[in-house]
Amino acid sequence: xxxxxxxxxxxxxxxxxxxxxxxxxxxxxxxxxxxxxxxxxxxxxxxxxxxxxxxxxxxxxxxxxxxxxxxxxxxxxxxxxxxxxxxxxxxxxxxxxxxxxxxxxxxxxxxxxxxxxxxxxxxxxxxxxxxxxxxxxxxxxxxxxxxxxxxxxxxxxxxxxxxxxxxxxxxxxxxxxxxxxxxxxxxxxxxxxx
Amino acid sequence: xxxxxxxxxxxxxxxxxxxxxxxxxxxxxxxxxxxxxxxxxxxxxxxxxxxxxxxxxxxxxxxxxxxxxxxxxxxxxxxxxxxxxxxxxxxxxxxxxxxxxxxxxxxxxxxxxxxxxxxxxxxxxxxxxxxxxxxxxxxxxxxxxxxxxxxxxxxxxxxxxxxxxxxxxxxxxxxxxxxxxxxxxxxxxxxxxxxxxxxxxxxxxxxxxxxxxxxxxxxxxxxxxxxxxxxxxxxxxxxxxxxxxxxxxxxxxxxxxxxxxxxxxxxxxxxxxxxxxxxxxxxxxxxxxxxxxxxxxxxxxxxxxxxxxxxxxxxxxxxxxxxxxxxxxxxxxxxxxxxxxxxxxx
Numbered sequence: 001x002x003x004x005x006x007x008x009x010x011x012x013x014x015x016x017x018x019x020x021x022x023x024x025x026x027x028x029x030x031x032x033x034x035x036x037x038x039x040x041x042x043x044x045x046x047x048x049x050x051x052x053x054x055x056x057x058x059x060x061x062x063x064x065x066x067x068x069x070x071x072x073x074x075x076x077x078x079x080x081x082x083x084x085x086x087x088x089x090x091x092x093x094x095x096x097x098x099x100x101x102x103x104x105x106x107x108x109x110x111x112x113x114x115x116x117x118x119x120x121x122x123x124x125x126x127x128x129x130x131x132x133x134x135x136x137x138x139x140x141x142x143x144x145x146x147x148x149x150x151x152x153x154x155x156x157x158x159x160x161x162x163x164x165x166x167x168x169x170x171x172x173x174x175x176x177x178x179x180x181x182x183x184x185x186x187x188x189x190x191x192x193x194x
Numbered sequence: 195x196x197x198x199x200x201x202x203x204x205x206x207x208x209x210x211x212x213x214x215x216x217x218x219x220x221x222x223x224x225x226x227x228x229x230x231x232x233x234x235x236x237x238x239x240x241x242x243x244x245x246x247x248x249x250x251x252x253x254x255x256x257x258x259x260x261x262x263x264x265x266x267x268x269x270x271x272x273x274x275x276x277x278x279x280x281x282x283x284x285x286x287x288x289x290x291x292x293x294x295x296x297x298x299x300x301x302x303x304x305x306x307x308x309x310x311x312x313x314x315x316x317x318x319x320x321x322x323x324x325x326x327x328x329x330x331x332x333x334x335x336x337x338x339x340x341x342x343x344x345x346x347x348x349x350x351x352x353x354x355x356x357x358x359x360x361x362x363x364x365x366x367x368x369x370x371x372x373x374x375x376x377x378x379x380x381x382x383x384x385x386x387x388x389x390x391x392x393x394x395x396x397x398x399x400x401x402x403x404x405x406x407x408x409x410x411x412x413x414x415x416x417x418x419x420x421x422x423x424x425x426x427x428x429x430x431x432x433x434x435x436x437x438x439x440x441x442x443x444x445x446x447x448x449x450x451x452x453x454x455x456x457x458x459x460x461x462x463x464x465x466x467x468x469x470x471x472x473x474x475x476x477x478x479x480x481x482x483x484x485x486x487x488x489x490x491x492x493x494x495x496x497x498x499x500x501x502x503x504x505x506x507x508x509x510x511x512x513x514x515x516x517x518x519x520x521x522x523x524x525x526x527x528x529x530x531x532x533x534x535x536x537x538x539x540x
Contacts, residue, residue, distance in 0.1 A: 037307060123293060129350070130300035137308035140461070145310075 020158050024165040027149040031170050034142040035088075038173070041134045042077070042095060048131055049074045049102075052124055056109065059121070066101075066108050073098040088171045095135070102132065139173045146170040203366055206451065210367040214374060218271075221378055222263045224433070229259030231426045238419045266385075270377030275329040275337055275369075278376050278487050282327075284317035284339045294345045301354045302338060302361075308459040309361045314338045323480040324348065324473045327490040328360035329373045336364040341480060347472050355456050355466035359492055362455030368448050372490050375437075382437045386430070449492075449515050450523065457527050464528035467521045474517045493517065 053067055077094040080087070109125060150169045153162040233253035240250045270277075290296040299316055306313040314330065317339035324344040330336035338360045340353075348356065363369050457463035473493045480495035488495050494514045 034310070037310075041307065123296070126293065126297055126300065130297075130304060133300075133304045133354075134307050137304050137459075141308060141310050 017161060020161045021165050024149075024152060024158065024161060024167050027145070027152055028165070028167060031142070031145045031149045034138070034145045038135070038138040038142050041131070041138045042091075045098075045131045045135055046074060046078050048127060049098075052128060055124055056105075056121065059112075063105075063108050066105050070098075070101045070105050073101040088173060092173050099132065099135070102128065143172050146172055203455075206366040206368075206448075210371050214367075214371045217371065217374060217378070218267045221267055222260060224429070225263035226256060226260045228426070228429060228433075229253070230256030231422065231429075232256070235419060235422050235426060238422075262385075266381045267374075267378070270381055271331065271374055274373040274377035275331065275335070277380070278327075278329045278373055278490065279317055279337060279339065281487055282319050282339065282483050284319045287316045287318060297350060298340065298345060298353065298357075301350065301357050305354060305357045305361050305459055308358070309365050309455070311336070311361060311365050314361070314364060318342060318345075319480075319482050321480050321482040322346075323495070324476050324493075325480045325483065325495050326356050326360055326492045327483070327487065328363045328369050329376075329490060330364060330369045331373065332367065332370060333364055336369060338364070341482070343476065343480075344473070347476065348469050349465075351460075351462060351465040352469035352472065355460050355462060356469050356492060358456035358459040359452045359466060361459065362452035363448070365455065366448075366451065368452065369490075376487050376490060379434075379437045383434050386434050447515075449520065453520055453524060454527070457524065461531070462528075463524040463531065467524035467528065470517055470521050470524070474521075489514075 049070060053071055057067065073094070077091075077098045080090050080094045106125070106128065109121065149167070152158050153165075153167040153169065230253055232255045233250065236250040236255070240248060243249060287295050287299060290299050295318065298318075302316050303313055311333040314328070314333075314336035315338075317337055319325075319339055319341045321341040322343040324341060324347045326338070326340040326344055328336060328338045338357060340356070344353065344356065363372070453463075453466060456466050460466070470493070480491070483491060483495035491514075
């Protein structure tokens with residue numbers, strides 16, 4: 001009788017171990033995959049920007065500095081050569097800088113109705129909005145998945161299997177304060193900056 | 195995405211898989227009953243016939259109907275999405291030319307990224323009433339269709355929320371169950387129409403035969419035969435109504451869930467609330483979408499007033515939960531989110 005109970009307990013424990021292990025591995029792969037998605041969308045964005053800048057260059061002679069900031073941020077972002085979630089800090093810094101440069105450009109375009117009136121710009125604006133959204137949503141999916149993965153590996157009792165599955169907490173994609181702050185600065189109220 | 199929602203999603207997917215299997219089994223079993231029941235009735239009524247007359251021993255009807263039901267279920271599963279799209283007159287967007295279509299494609303791509311499903315095929319229904327639906331068998335073979343009216347009426351964010359709702363249906367496999375149901379409802383209606391014609395000719399014969407035999411026979415299988423016959427004929431008559439009610443019951447609860455998933459994908463529940471309000475405000479029924487596909491849509495395309503109420507009667511007969519309640523829930527989510535964000539900044 002005792003040995004039967006022991007056997008049952010053993011089977012239950014083994015089944016739980018397998019389930020927990022596989023769950024962690026599956027989440028790990030989902031996290032990696034979500035990160036790849038961000039990568040794909042970032043690449044798309046890098047490819048789009050030169051076209052965008054070329055299209056508005058003629059009409060926006062007067063906003064040269066805004067355009068140059070975008071190009072510079074783009075080139076900086078392309079240069080970052082990290083591929084895995086480990087390099088996420090580096091990538092996110094460069095990409096957030098690019099995001100804020102692009103946002104400034106969008107606000108500038110918004111301010112010139114005659115620029116918006118030409119169909120070309122309207123389309124480009126839609127493309128840009130979509131690209132920014134895609135990056136944002138890919139980031140959101142990554143952060144959601146990574147949070148789930150991190151929570152799973154820290155929670156008891158799954159945390160006992162975490163070492164076995166070689167689970168490491170994944171870095172989240174933080175929105176840098178600097179980039180966040182850059183947006184409201186276009187606010188045209190002439191308040192002195194603190 | 196907290197652990198809860200992912201568990202929910204997993205459970206929902208499992209439940210939908212299970213329900214799809216149950217639906218197919220129920221469908222086949224129902225037809226088997228019709229067939230073998232008919233065989234049994236025929237067997238009872240020919241049992242006492244003279245030696246030289248026909249004796250119904252081998253269950254031909256049962257086997258034939260079961261095979262037909264199996265083939266129908268398979269056919270419905272394989273071609274359901276096509277049939278649904280065809281019935282609404284949707285056309286695919288392959289190479290978007292006008293800005294509206296381009297925007298729709300972009301929005302669908304964005305939501306596909308946010309929800310983590312592959313990009314579905316995109317269709318437009320040229321109907322001025324705003325509505326949208328999703329169909330398909332799984333996330334890899336999914337379709338999202340919106341009406342021209344929706345594109346005209348909604349802002350980019352609202353469109354995004356509606357598409358998010360549809361991709362919610364795709365992600366938790368609602369589309370599989372609902373499309374199969376739509377196809378089976380259609381198949382049952384067709385078969386019923388055809389069978390009623392045959393049955394009408396047959397009951398005259400059977401009625402005549404039964405009557406003459408009832409006179410000549412001494413008790414035995416008489417009452418059983420009559421009860422069986424009544425139940426059997428009732429099954430035939432009620433088949434389309436039963437499938438219709440099934441279609442209604444299956445679609446309402448998952449609207450709330452898809453709304454919540456849309457809010458999770460867009461992080462903007464208020465956009466869906468205002469989109470629903472606009473859709474609700476447009477009173478015209480969606481002419482292009484017929485009864486068979488009504489339960490697939492984001493809002494009841496038939497514009498039935500039942501959808502506006504809750505209650506026993508409406509619960510049994512409406513395909514969609516009351517719009518006001520959906521909007522209220524989404525608003526609640528939106529304000530909770532605003533509060534949380536406000537708290538985070540402060």
